[in-house]
Amino acid sequence: MAIYKLKEFKIKWGMVIDLDKCTGCGACMISCQAENNMAPMPDATDKLYSMTWMLVYRLSNGKPFPDHDIAYLPRPCVQCGNPNCVPVCPVIATTKDEEGGIVSQISPRCIGCRYCMAACPYRARYFNWHDPVWPQGMEKTLTPFTSTRPRGVVEKCHYCHHRFKAAKEKARYDGRDPNKLDEDDYTTACAQNCPTGAITFGDLMNPEHKVAKLAKSPYAFRLLERLGTDPQLYYMSKREWVRRQGDNYLEHEPTKGV
Amino acid sequence: MIDKEWLPEGVERCSFGKFMVWIGFLGVFVLLGVYASYVVWSTGLITTGLNNYFAFGLWIVFDLAVIALGAGAFFSGFLTYILRIDQLKNIINLAVIVGFVCYSGAMIILTLEVGQPLRAWFGYWHPNVHSMLTEVIFCITCYLIVLIIEFIPIILENRKLNKIRFLHHLAHNFHVYMPLFAGIGTFLSFFHQGSLGGMYGVLFSQPFAYREHFFIWPWTFFLFIASAIASGPAFTMLVATMMEKITGRKLVDFKTKALLGKIAGSLLCFYLFFKILDTWYWATDTLPKMGLTFSQLYNEVYGTWLLWFELGLCGVIPAIMLIVPKFRNQPGLLYLGAFLACVGVVVNRFVFTVQTLAHPVMPFDTWTVYVPAWTEWMTCIEVTAYCILIISLSYRYLPVFPQERKLNS
Ligand code: SF4
Ligand code: SF4
Numbered sequence: 001m002a003i004y005k006l007k008e009f010k011i012k013w014g015m016v017i018d019l020d021k022c023t024g025c026g027a028c029m030i031s032c033q034a035e036n037n038m039a040p041m042p043d044a045t046d047k048l049y050s051m052t053w054m055l056v057y058r059l060s061n062g063k064p065f066p067d068h069d070i071a072y073l074p075r076p077c078v079q080c081g082n083p084n085c086v087p088v089c090p091v092i093a094t095t096k097d098e099e100g101g102i103v104s105q106i107s108p109r110c111i112g113c114r115y116c117m118a119a120c121p122y123r124a125r126y127f128n129w130h131d132p133v134w135p136q137g138m139e140k141t142l143t144p145f146t147s148t149r150p151r152g153v154v155e156k157c158h159y160c161h162h163r164f165k166a167a168k169e170k171a172r173y174d175g176r177d178p179n180k181l182d183e184d185d186y187t188t189a190c191a192q193n194c195p196t197g198a199i200t201f202g203d204l205m206n207p208e209h210k211v212a213k214l215a216k217s218p219y220a221f222r223l224l225e226r227l228g229t230d231p232q233l234y235y236m237s238k239r240e241w242v243r244r245q246g247d248n249y250l251e252h253e254p255t256k257g258v
Numbered sequence: 259m260i261d262k263e264w265l266p267e268g269v270e271r272c273s274f275g276k277f278m279v280w281i282g283f284l285g286v287f288v289l290l291g292v293y294a295s296y297v298v299w300s301t302g303l304i305t306t307g308l309n310n311y312f313a314f315g316l317w318i319v320f321d322l323a324v325i326a327l328g329a330g331a332f333f334s335g336f337l338t339y340i341l342r343i344d345q346l347k348n349i350i351n352l353a354v355i356v357g358f359v360c361y362s363g364a365m366i367i368l369t370l371e372v373g374q375p376l377r378a379w380f381g382y383w384h385p386n387v388h389s390m391l392t393e394v395i396f397c398i399t400c401y402l403i404v405l406i407i408e409f410i411p412i413i414l415e416n417r418k419l420n421k422i423r424f425l426h427h428l429a430h431n432f433h434v435y436m437p438l439f440a441g442i443g444t445f446l447s448f449f450h451q452g453s454l455g456g457m458y459g460v461l462f463s464q465p466f467a468y469r470e471h472f473f474i475w476p477w478t479f480f481l482f483i484a485s486a487i488a489s490g491p492a493f494t495m496l497v498a499t500m501m502e503k504i505t506g507r508k509l510v511d512f513k514t515k516a517l518l519g520k521i522a523g524s525l526l527c528f529y530l531f532f533k534i535l536d537t538w539y540w541a542t543d544t545l546p547k548m549g550l551t552f553s554q555l556y557n558e559v560y561g562t563w564l565l566w567f568e569l570g571l572c573g574v575i576p577a578i579m580l581i582v583p584k585f586r587n588q589p590g591l592l593y594l595g596a597f598l599a600c601v602g603v604v605v606n607r608f609v610f611t612v613q614t615l616a617h618p619v620m621p622f623d624t625w626t627v628y629v630p631a632w633t634e635w636m637t638c639i640e641v642t643a644y645c646i647l648i649i650s651l652s653y654r655y656l657p658v659f660p661q662e663r664k665l666n667s
Binding site for chain 1: 302303304308309310313314371372373374377380381383385386389390391392395457460461462463464465546547548549550551554614615619620621622623
């Protein structure tokens, strides 16, 4: 379906999130905000202007009690293999590159035209509506490895890219191949802090990494798969109704998986 | 009259005082808009109705609409200078001025809508050749330059300026090269009108906007061109008529207006044929492939009524009004037809912008509704006032309408 086919990478950092384990506690959202230097919002309840690279959605099977069931779906940028946001950006402020297939966002180059936001079906891109202001004392919590972004640019999850760089550097220092990182060398803040262990992170192309196996599970699915975005983020659920909410299924269509 | 010397020869204009009141009236809206722009630049886009769901809103709709309506300039230029339809010479000056104000107006709005206006030049410096928006940026900049070049000789035709020998010759030389600029303008315009449509059509993950493509161009590329060249001439004709109503003078003969109506009508038929085909294919093939049905793409607010309104009331009906000579030759119906055609193109740009974003693509997401804020309204009104201002000044001081003297004698 896509017009621009992008190349395949030898390393593809990806995630598998087990929705049957996720309790919707929001630890991933908070870790992401702290790790990536997000300023507190003037009004964090206003979801139309809040900044949350990682957002937890609440899914419902729509049935009345006692058959009612819910699931929580954490959504970072799904790091599309074939992202719609990349080809549309007029100034190459966002790219899909060799860095393990992570879709990067170059804040100093972004002109804030928001075309990429319109292109992303996952609403994973956020515009900086406010000047970032850290209340006195809170500046000390800033992560030194992540740049802060000004008002007027678009930003999004990039799988804590600074951690990837640090892991490569460490591997080099230790005399190992930085292109063959072990599973534990590099992980994202959300995956690290998830109390239920719902998020698994690793290289989808490396059969030794857990994600590579989990992504092949019969319960695994990806969001809006048929649009052709080819996400590097997989979800898992044994509940069929959850899997059905992963993509727009027409009534007669059978669910993917078992 | 203080400015008598500057008025075109042999025409009547209202008193200078009256004109100043009119300019002052428009000036108030321009100033209010300047204030709104100041608010946006100093406090950011948080002061608009845009939000995490609606990256684009009224401004983009306004930009796309004026650019489509301004297409009268390049298309009339193409018909006049390249296809040599001589009768259009009666309205070509106005078409150029309307084109100029529409494009420069769109540029003013563009400076507001980018989150980082000071970096806007990155569009030229770090261009992404894959982006339709890059194509738009380059084409509309170049085309605005072409429009300025086309506007200059009209300015130089001013009675007082034309007395200066150098300017007189310069204007003449510009005229000689006009077919060349008309050609360049046509080429550029075709591309950016198309790219504006392409901007939506390539959004392969937005089911409302996505379209199948021919080579790298989605259908919307061609449909936007067709709808712009259909409504542009109709809009130019309407502007001329409105000027006649306001000034109480005859400016363009009805024959020329009817000809523009005929051109608009034929193109509208051409456009609608493909647009209806496109909509049908999109609803029955593209959408099911994306796991959606036609009715899922509309809700209570952004309902199918928009589609019937756009394609029926503002599509098929004006097409009939403009194409059938019996209707077209009645001034009332001609104007109504042209007006509906223009509304149709605005609605088309609106749905592609707003409905595309309002529709939740993820099954568990919800519909959202966009309400523009006062800053957005005020700046759009400002630009409209600016456009009227330039047209008013041009009408008063420049020989815009070659037929004016004859028609009013
Ligand atoms: S908002 Fe920034 S990253 Fe997005 S398309 Fe525009 S310039 Fe590119
Ligand atoms: S999820 Fe959105 S932001 Fe992330 S790569 Fe895909 S289109 Fe781009």
